[in-house]
Amino acid sequence: MSTLRIGLAGLGRMGRIHADNxxxxCSTARLxxxxDADPAVAREAGERYGVPWTVxxxxxxAHPATEAVAVATPTGAHAPMTVAAARAGRDVFCEKPIALDRATTVETVEEVRRAGMLLQVGFHRRFDPDWAAVAERIRxxxxxxxxxxxxxxxxMASPPASFLAGSGGFFRDVTVHDLDVARWLVGEVVEVTAHGAAVSDPEGFAAVGDVDTAVVVLRFASGALGVIDNSRASGYGYECSTEVMGSRATARIDNPYRRGxxxxxxxxxxxxLVADFQERYPLAYAAELDAFARAVLDRSPVRVSGEDALAAFDLAEAADESWRTGRTVAVRYTGTGYARASEVSA
Amino acid sequence: MSTLRIGLAGLGRMGRIHADNxxxxCSTARLxxxxDADPAVAREAGERYGVPWTVxxxxxxAHPATEAVAVATPTGAHAPMTVAAARAGRDVFCEKPIALDRATTVETVEEVRRAGMLLQVGFHRRFDPDWAAVAERIRxxxxxxxxxxxxxxxxMASPPASFLAGSGGFFRDVTVHDLDVARWLVGEVVEVTAHGAAVSDPEGFAAVGDVDTAVVVLRFASGALGVIDNSRASGYGYECSTEVMGSRATARIDNPYRRGxxxxxxxxxxxxLVADFQERYPLAYAAELDAFARAVLDRSPVRVSGEDALAAFDLAEAADESWRTGRTVAVRYTGTGYARASEVSA
Amino acid sequence: MSTLRIGLAGLGRMGRIHADNxxxxCSTARLxxxxDADPAVAREAGERYGVPWTVxxxxxxAHPATEAVAVATPTGAHAPMTVAAARAGRDVFCEKPIALDRATTVETVEEVRRAGMLLQVGFHRRFDPDWAAVAERIRxxxxxxxxxxxxxxxxMASPPASFLAGSGGFFRDVTVHDLDVARWLVGEVVEVTAHGAAVSDPEGFAAVGDVDTAVVVLRFASGALGVIDNSRASGYGYECSTEVMGSRATARIDNPYRRGxxxxxxxxxxxxLVADFQERYPLAYAAELDAFARAVLDRSPVRVSGEDALAAFDLAEAADESWRTGRTVAVRYTGTGYARASEVSA
Amino acid sequence: MSTLRIGLAGLGRMGRIHADNxxxxCSTARLxxxxDADPAVAREAGERYGVPWTVxxxxxxAHPATEAVAVATPTGAHAPMTVAAARAGRDVFCEKPIALDRATTVETVEEVRRAGMLLQVGFHRRFDPDWAAVAERIRxxxxxxxxxxxxxxxxMASPPASFLAGSGGFFRDVTVHDLDVARWLVGEVVEVTAHGAAVSDPEGFAAVGDVDTAVVVLRFASGALGVIDNSRASGYGYECSTEVMGSRATARIDNPYRRGxxxxxxxxxxxxLVADFQERYPLAYAAELDAFARAVLDRSPVRVSGEDALAAFDLAEAADESWRTGRTVAVRYTGTGYARASEVSA
Structure with a gap:
């Protein structure tokens, strides 16, 4: 069983999760x-995991142990590092989001494609065993x-204001996960309507022009309806649960308890109750890197492409616009992200 | 413990449930x-329950055993029978809806008020032990x-087309229950946005200009958001579950299983799984008539008034309009139903 | 639908439950x-339920409204009242236990049989919808x-010492219910081994020579094993749950929650959590009287006979002896209760 | 964070689980x-995991990368390999059972103690997060x-006859796990009564003088009662669930579902449903080796000692004897396993 050695860039919260996995x-991917830009952080990690480190x-x-790259740095560096890696002939796993604006996202996806390298984006939920099992039964x-x-x-609770400022806003940071899952499980979307509120800390969120609670309604090309509810501050714990109601069966993915x-x-x-995404997804983060390594070794398509990231980003933008205007936004999938449809019909 | 004898009008599906209870x-209310307009039905029920019957x-x-009236006839007769009972000096329990149009609903509520009688409307969920317990803890x-x-x-499955034709439409027939609960548990609403789809039988529902699936988003005066999803055809069973997420706690009312x-x-x-509302609410229908009897005996306010029915009806109308126009409908509670607010803001 | 009017003797805790039902x-049985021996109690109940009362x-x-009798008096009166009713030509529903000693139990069963009347004993669990459904699927x-x-x-908590003194002991009062269910769901028993302990109040239970916690192991004639655990003082609530593991399927009856x-x-x-048997069995007590009424009206066999009560009593006696001697008690079903088998084999 | 390199002996089913972990x-223990005695197996594993291999x-x-030893060979080799490792100055993690007879078990424990080395035995359940959390709250x-x-x-299903022949019998192979947990959570035992049956394959189990179903009752020194039920063939899946009922609270460890x-x-x-112990214990096997490594590095006591293994073995022997004789076996904990108490009291 061959394995793939990953050069990991970034050792913050997400970088650490990837390093541990x-x-x-992981069984196919290895560190x-x-x-890390911080020499103390880089050295500590190198020593802890017994691998070379660099600033x-x-x-x-350029390192021979970098057979592929995983980018988990602060968001602003995602796009340039992804492009640099692809140009250096490395396949790239990039944490979401690729960027906080559409132009950079599109450009990054295109650059990697031009370089002929693979790009997988960190929508981990697609690799959780429950979600994967349900997706397979739907397929x-x-x-x-x-x-x-x-x-x-x-x-469970809002992040600090400093995080919010650079988050890209609620829909691009939080809702984007459910939007990706919606596309994955149900298919393309034709309408997005979003409603937001700042409930846990009205002044704080108003100050950054953002919300902490949202309901987003989707209409799919198939005619199905979708509804997403998101919150920065549930109070009781972390929640990530999904239901898909179909004509022959209905799947309901529960939020697990912390202990049995x-x-x-x-x-x-x-x-x-589980407190955060790490407790909620004990297996998904390892599985996504193994799947990436598998795709790299086999030269097979990745399971969450840059195009998928772009599509989810576009839906998040549509949600953001809908929230700001109070109108439904009609969209049309183009193969490379979503365009606005010319008119909205109920 | 004094009890109240009820004159029950109508012995169809709902009438039969009330008669059995x-x-x-029931402990305070008695048959x-x-x-019933059909002599065979009326006689059979009279004999089964050992009470007088009439067509x-x-x-x-006029019967001395009619200390108060319960109206469970076909919808068209609800309003005139309620008014007739009130004029005859009888307090009235009326199945929902009072009427399929706003004018009749308003008129009926006013007539009963003018007659100085009590009017309780059949939103049974308010009397279910789980809902009542959660409401109390919220209060x-x-x-x-x-x-x-x-x-x-x-x-679980769509009713026959004949029923749909006289149902008042999906929002007035189905969503209205969740709209009443929303007002009861959270408070007044300022915005309604509705999305509908005909998924289980697109042609059938198109023929009657109706939907079988809907998502309705509410914005409350308090700033909270609400979301309702409804379906005529879940396929798996009857579902009625509610969640209220608050700053100190979150209540989640489950759909029970049919068996333990x-x-x-x-x-x-x-x-x-439970198959229908009778299995879902073994106690609520009896409790609502006991509560009505208690209010009548004590001359205390009923727990679901004609005004409550009117408010839920108005919200259902707003949902219907929102679905038809693709726009959010801004509303304002007036004390007697909802008026349209002059403009919509996101 | 014909109904049967029951003359109810005894208006204590159990009598009251039966009266309410x-x-x-109840749909077939009626009050x-x-x-009641206490005139105030009898009168109050007569007035509350609108039926004749007597001391x-x-x-x-002799009363014409006594088409059959239900005996729910203190235990000592069960046997004589049951016999008197049978001699008066009345079918009898008798609360468990028929008596606290075997001779009286046998005699009572025989007297009723001689009189040609029906005798049903109050093992309510057989009429709970969950238990009944599982039994049917096993059959x-x-x-x-x-x-x-x-x-x-x-x-949840031990009854007062005064109750314990007249209870017949832990195995005859508590375990007897599980012993009846064991026979009903699995079949006849050939060995009983019991272990008891006084944990919640060691002195109190020692004073009455009784236990508050027990584990009873059964070996069935079929070769299957059974295990029962019982407690007077779980601390957390009332628990009544059963599992039957079979070669094709396993049924597990849960203890329900108090609220949904x-x-x-x-x-x-x-x-x-549910606190007591009334919360645990909202439907079983009504169903057992309806089933009794049905049997009386149809002259069909009752579903829990005097012989069933005798068999469960005998197994409880065997458990009591096993606990006292520290030995397994081998038994043999005779058609009328259990006899001791000549020797014990492992 | 220092880590400990383990020399792993045996690459069968359990050996493979340990190697993967x-x-x-594992974070503290490393391969x-x-x-393995089979060169092909040893080589394949060495290559797969990138570590030296030997037959x-x-x-x-003697290998420098063997800082401590884990023994997961067939049972017969557990004792001699454990002793050899200790004599070679290596701390040992040994899969259960140490041996199938008491003398060898005692001797092994003593030899390791004489050599001044640590011995941890593979009762993995003590390291599962749920069990560990409950144990801590009890403590x-x-x-x-x-x-x-x-x-x-x-x-879920019986192992092949070949396995059964060398298993040491049902009580020493299966029940021993629950006996260890009983001692760990509740304390020492004073009486053991066991009942066995061969239900799934009566002839097969009779041929090897064994059972496939058992109920074992324990009386603890504290006065509490315990009951264990075990089966080789549940039919529906793997089950491992425990309840501890106390005066202030009751803990109930569920059997988890396979998917969420x-x-x-x-x-x-x-x-x-989960199918086997690997699905049931995703974390326990890794945690036990980490705990062992931690104890080795810190020279602190292991959490499941050879004495613990001996005590559980002795209780399993008592259960086996009780099953064979049909009598309760009274025992007394000596600090080094259990002796028979002179007489049995109920």
Whole structure:
């Protein structure tokens, strides 16, 4: 069984998750080299995982243990690093989002394509065993025609204001995950209507022109309806659950409990809830890098392409516009992202 | 413990449920007399329950065992029978909807008020033990500020076309239940946006200008968002579940299973699902008539007034309009139903 | 639909449950007359339910509204009242236990049989919809050969010492319910081994020579094993759950929650537990009286006979002896209760 | 963070699980060298994991990458290999059971102790996050006094006859896991009563003098009761669930589902069940080796000692004897395994 050594750029929160998985849970992908702009961080990680480390991205790209690249740096560096890696002849796994604006996203996707390299984007949910199993049963026709798609993604508590400022806004940062899943499980979208509110901290969110709660309604080309609810501040825990109602069956992916036991006291039984995405997705992050490594080794298509990232980005933009204008935004999938349809019909 | 004898008008599906409950599960309300326009039906019920029966509504109203009236006839007769009962000095429990148009609804509510009688409308969910318990905890402040309201109401399979024709349309017939619950649990609404689709039988629903699937988004005066999804044809069973996410706690009312056991076969465990509203609400229909009887005996306010019915009707009309126009409808609660707000803001 | 009027003797806790059901939830059985030795209690009930009342059991038996009798008096009166009713030509529903000693139990069963009347005993669990559904599927062969039977019956907190003194002991009062279910779902028993402990209140239970916790192991004639755990003081709530593991399927009857909603607070979700048998069995007590009435009207066999009560009593006695001696007790079903088998084999 | 390189002996089913975990999920323990008597197996594993391989156990012990040893060979080699490793100055993790007879077990534990090395035995359940969390809350007093312990361990289908012949019998092979958990969560045992049956394949199990189904009752020194049910052939899946009922709280560890989604079809919802111990314990096997490595690096006591293994073995022997004789076996914990108490009291 051949494996692929990954040069990992960025050792922040997400970079650390990838490093742990590459050093441990992954079976096809392995950690090759680590890069971080901060020498202390880079060195500590190199020593911890027993791999070479560098503070030069060029050095990472040139290193023989970098058979492919994973980019998990701050968002602003995603696009240039992805392009640089592709030009250096490396396939790239890039954390989402590729960029916070459409032009850069499109350009990055095109540059990688021109370089003839693979680009996989970090929509991890596609690799979670539950989601993957449901997707497969839908593909196999077991669910029939989809009538309704429903998905909830909620964080327990709002991130700091500093994070929000560079997040790209609620729809591009949070909703984009459910939008990707909607396309993946149901198909292309023709209408997006979004509603937002700032409930947990009205002043804070108003200050950055953003919301902490949203409901987004989708109409699919198939005629099915979709509804997404998102929150920055559920209060009780992290939630990521989805339902797909079809003519032959309905799949309902639960939010799991943190622990597999009940604790009973007089008149009451209670269970622990998961607190964040790391607890919610113990296997998905490892699986996405293994799938990337598999695609690289086999020269087969990746399962979440740059085009997928662009499409989800475009839907998030449509949601953002719908929220700002109070109107439904009609869209049309072009093969490379979404264009605006000329008119909206109910 | 004094009890109240009810004169029950109408012995169709809903009338029969009320008759069974009045004869059995209710503790304060009792069956007094039964009326149905069909003599065979009226006689059979009278004999089964051991109470007087009649084919004349006037006779029902005049009968000494009619201490109050419950109207469960076909929809067209709800309003005139309610008004006749009130004029005859009887308090009235009326099945929903009061009428399929706003003018008749308003007039009926006003006539009963003028007659000084009580009018309770059949939004049974307010009397289900789970919903009532959650409402009480919300009232007590245990949930904090509501951020998000989410509710699903879905039937297993579409009713016959003949029923649809006289149903008032999807939003007035189905969504109206969730709209009432939204007002009850969260408060008044300022915006309604509705999306509909005909998925299970596109031709059939197009023929009657109706939908079988809908998503309705609400914005509450408090700033909270709400989302309702409804279906005529879930395929798997009846579903009625609600979630209210607040700043201090989140309540999630489940759809119960039909039976309290698991059946395990190799690799799989399965449970029975409830098929319809009768299985879903074993206690609510009895509780609403007991609550009505209690209000009548104590001359205290009913828990779902004609004004509540009118408000839910108005929201259903706004949803219907939003669906037809593809626009958000801004509304303002007036104390007697909803008026249109002058302009829509996102 | 013909109904049967029941003369109800005894208006204590169980008597009251039966009265409420006969006045309400039952469809075939109805309340005819009530008897209680205490005139205030009898009168109050008569007025509440709108039926004749009496302080003379003879009068109850002779009353035209007593088409059959239900005995729910204190245990000591069960046997004589059952015999008196049968001699008066009345079919009898008798609360469990028939008596606290075997001789009286046998005699009572025989007297009723001699009088040619029906006797049904109050093992309500056989009439609960979940248990009945599982039993039916087992009968239909869906479960295959039973390998293991497991049942838990637990009260939340110990009853007062005064109750314990007249209870017949833990095995005859509590375990007897699971022993009846074991016979019903799996078949006859050939070995009983019991283990008891006094954990919640060691001194209190030692004082009455009783236990508050027990594990009883059964070996069935079929070769299957069974295990029952019982407690007077679970602390968390009432529990009554059963599992039957078979060669083709396994059925698991859950203990339901008190309410159908989850309440989520930071990091935790909780649900209410049922507190006692009334909350656990909302439908079984009504169903057993309807089934009795049906049997009386149709002159068909009752579903829990005096012989069934005797068999469960004998198994409880065997459990009691096993607990006292520390030995397995081998038994043999005779058609009329259990005899001791001559020797025990492992 | 220092890590410990493990020399792994044996690459069968369990050896493979350990190798995968050491190569991946473990954070403190790492794979150092692999040994298997079969050169093809050893070579393949060495290449797959990128570590040295050998067919000589002596070479494994002497290899510099063998900082400690894990023994996962066929049972007969557990004891001699453990002793050899200890004599070679290596701490040992040994799969359960140490041996199929008491004398060898005692001798092995003593030899390792004499050599001054650590010995940890493979009772993985102690390292599962759910079990560990419950144990911690019990230790912290949150559960109060234990009244009842209940545990189920069931395989889906019987292993081949060849396996059974060398398994040591049902109680030593299967029940021993629940016996270890009983001691760990509740404390020492004073009585063991076992009941066995051969239900799934009566002839097959009779031929090897063994059972496929058992119920074992424990009485603890504290006065609490315990009950274990075990099966080789549940039919529906793998089951490992435990309940501990205490005076202040009750903990119930569920058997998890295989996947986190429900699949709904008309009238029915279903979920996948776990099939075997690998699916049931995704984290426990990695955690036990990390805990072992931690103990080795810190020279701190292991969490499951040879004495623990001996104690569980002795209880399994007592269960086996109880099953064969039909009598309760009274035992007394000596600090080094269990002795028979002179007499049995109920």
């Amino acid at each position: 590459l050093a441990g849970r 090759g080299v680590v890069f 030069s991205y060029e050095e990472l790209l 196999a026709g077991e669910l029939g025609e989809v009538a309704l798609f429903r998905s909830s993604l909620r964080d 036991y009940e604790w009973r006291t007089p008149g009451l039984t209670s269970r622990d | 009045l004869a059995g599960r 007094g007399v039964v009326f 004349s509504y006037e006779e029902l109203l 007590a402040g245990e949930l904090g500020e509501v951020a998000l309201f989410r509710s699903s109401l879905r039937d 056991y698991e059946w395990r076969t190799p690799g799989l465990t399965s449970r029975d | 006969l006045a309400g939830r 005819g007359v009530v008897f 003379s059991y003879e009068e109850l038996l 239909a062969g869906e479960l295959g050969e039973v390998a293991l039977f497991r049942s838990s019956l637990r009260d 909603y989850e309440w989520r607070t930071p990091g935790l979700t909780s649900r209410d | 050491l190569a991946g999920r 150092g060298v692999v040994f 000589s156990y002596e070479e494994l012990l 912290a007093g949150e559960l109060g006094e234990v009244a009842l312990f209940r545990s189920s361990l069931r395989d 989604y429900e699949w709904r079809t008309p009238g029915l919802t279903s979920r996948d």
